[in-house]
Amino acid sequence: MASHAHDYLLPARVTLEEAGELLSEHLDLRQGAVSSAERRFYDTFDGLLRAAGLAAAYERGRLSVTDSSSGELRAAAELAEPPERLLAYELPHGPLRGVLEPVVELRALLPLVHLATDVRELGVVDAADKIVVRIVLERPAVIIASGRRIGLAARARLGPVRGYEDELLDVRGTLEAGLGLVEAERTVLDEAVLAAGEQLGGVSSKIDLRLRADQRADAAAAAVLGRLLEVIEANLPGTIADVDSEFLHDFRVAVRRSRAVQRELKGVFPPAQLASHRGELRWLQQVTGPSRDLDVYVLDFDAFRLTVPERFQADLDPLLSVLRGRRLAARRAMVRELRSDRAREAISGWGSFIERLESLPEEGRVDAARPIGELAGERIVKVYRRMLRMGRAIDASSPPEAYHELRKKGKELRYLLELLAAPVFPGEVVKPMVRSLKSLQDVLGRHQDREVQVATLRSLAGEVSALPAGAVALMAMGVLVDWLLQDERAARDEFAAVFTEFASPEQRSLVKDTFR
C-alpha cells in the first residue's frame, strides 16, 4: 500500500536547525520547531516483530506499531506508562491487539532500547501549501542501563505521503544529487540495538546447524548438544522471572531434545559419565513439568470454557482460581529448584562434558568415530520400526499408556529427524516424513492431554468444592470432563487413519531406501 520510507544520514556535527536551513535552500518547506522525544522500542525475546517487518514504540503516552520499511502506522493505543512487559493477549480487543497478537502470540513484548531523540518535523509543500513529502530530522541517542547516552548519527527520514509518489522521487533526487546525502543502511532501531551491544533479531531458540553426513558422530552430537545448551541457558532467566510462558516451554523442549540425543546416540559417550548427566537432565525435566502443565491449563482456559454451554461458563471461575493458585505454587517450587546449586551444576557440568566429548578416550565410545549420517540413519530406521510394532499392537481396547508410549517414541523420532537427519539427508524425504509424523503426534498428543486433564480435574475436585460456589463449579466441571472424554475418544478414532499413513508401504520403503 505505502511505499518505502528513506533515511538519509546527515553530515556530522550539523545541528537540526542548520539541517533545516540547508534543506530549505533547495525545497519549499513548512518547518516545525525542534522538540525532543523519548521513545522506547519493544520486541519479543526472539525478535518476532522485527522478523515480521514491524516495530513497536512507546512515545508520549502512546504505543504504536509501524511498518519498518514504509514507516506506515499499523495500529496505536493510548497507554499511561511505558510498560515493563506487555502481553498482546491481555490487551483489550482493538486494532493494536489485532496487529500484535497474530505476530507475537504468547510472547511478551519487552523493552528493547530506549532512545532520546531531538526531532524536527518538516513538510515539503506544493503550490497549495499542502504537504506532499514529510521529512523528519532526528538526532537520536541510545540511553543505556547506566543512564549513559550513546549518540547516533543524525538523519533525515523521508516519509511518503500517499498519492504523492512523484514528489517523493523529486525530493530524493534533490537530497542525493543536490545535497550529496546518502541513505542509511540500517534503521535507527537496528543502529540503536547494535550501539547498546545487543543482538539484532533477538535470541532464537531454533536449532539451525550445518552438519556433514561424514562428520564424526561425537563431533556432530557435541555440536547439536552445544547449541541446545545455549537455548537452555538463554531461556533460564526468563523462565525464572516468568516473563512469558514460552521461556519455560523452550527450556523444556531443549532439555527434552538433549535427552533424546543422549539416548539415541549413547554410543558416542563414555557410558559411566553419561549416566549421571542423563539423571540430571531428567531431573530438570521433572522439576519443570508441573509448572508447564499448569501454564497450559491456564492459557487454554478460555477454550475449555467454550466447551460448556454458555450459561454455565461463568460457573467455572472457582476452577480457574484453583488452577491459578496451583500454578503459582508449582512455579515457586520450580524456581526454588532452578535457582539451586544442583541446577547450576547440572547445566555447567553438562556443558563442560560435551565440550570435552571429542577429546575423551574412545574406549567404550563405540559409535564415536562413525559418520553421523550412518549412525543417525540407523537410529531412525530402528525407532521407526519400533513405532510400527507399537502402533500395530494398538486397538480400541488398548490402555492409554500404549498411546502414551508410542507418543514418546514419536518425539524421539521427530528429534532425530529434525536435529540430525534434516541437515544431512534430502529434504524431500525428511520434510514429508516429519509432516506425517506430526499428524500422528497431534492425535496422540490430544489423547494424552485429555487423559491428563481429566485426571487433573479429578484431583482438583475437592479443593474446588470447598470454595464458595464450588458445588456449582463441580457441576460445570462435570460437563467439561464429559467433553474431554469425548475428545479423547475422538482422538482414538482418528488414530487408525493417521497411523496407517505413517506406516504405509510407500513410507516404509522410503525410510528403508533413504536411511540405510
Added chain:
Amino acid sequence: MSRVLATYNIKGGVGKTSAAVNLSYLAARGGARTLLWDLDPQGASTYLFRIRPKVRGGGRRLVRLKTRADDLIKGTDYLGLDLLPADFSYRHMDLALDGTKRPTARLARVLKPLYRHYDYIFLDCPPSISLVSESVFEAADALLVPIIPATLSSRTFAQLEELVAGGPQVLAFFSMVEVRKSLHREVMAELRARHVTMLGAAIPAADEVERMGVDRSVVAEIAPGGRAALAYEALWWDVKRRLDLGGRR
C-alpha cells in the same frame, strides 16, 4: 475492519463537512487509520485538506469498479488521515449508479477492499435524497446528522429516521448552536426529550469553524482548546461510545 460513518442531512449548509473533517482528524489523532471520502462534487472537504478535487477516470469508472479506490487515495497533512478526493463528475453519480446492478450496494462494493486498511471510513455526503444517499445508507454503519436547532428540525429528524429505518444507526447532534437564542434552547430541550439517539455533545456556532475555509485547516489547529475544538472532541467521544454499543461491518 472498518466502521463506516457518513455525515448526512437532506439540508445543505448545516455543518456536515465541518463535522466530517474535524471528526476524521480526531479519529486519526487517536491512532486510528482513517479515510474520508468526499462524495460532494463541490469538494468542500477536499478543499479544506488542500488537495486537488480530481479523481482519475472520474466517478463513473470508480463506482463501476473500473478504477480502484485504493489508487486514488491521497494522504492529508495529518498522519493516519487519508482522503479519497471529490471530483466534479460526482454530480452525475446518480446516473452512473443507475446503470449498475443493485445501484444501492455500489458504494459499499467500492469501499470493501479498503475495510482492512482503515479503522474508520468517513463519507462526506452532498445534501440530497438520491440514489447516492441510498447507497450511502447501505454502506454506512452510522449516519452522523448535524441538526441546527430551529423550527421543524424535529420533523427533519423524524423523516430521516423513517427514511433509513432498518439501515444504519442515526446519530444526530446539534450544530451551529447559539445558546443565547431561546429558540435554540427550546428546540434542543424538546428534541433531546423525544429522541433517544440525539447525542449529548453539541457544536456551538463559532468563528473558528468558519475560519476553516480561510485557513484550510481543522479547528484543533486554528483554535486549539477552543470551544469548537472541545465540542468536536466531546462529539467524537460520544460517537465512539455509541458505535461500541452498535455493530460494525
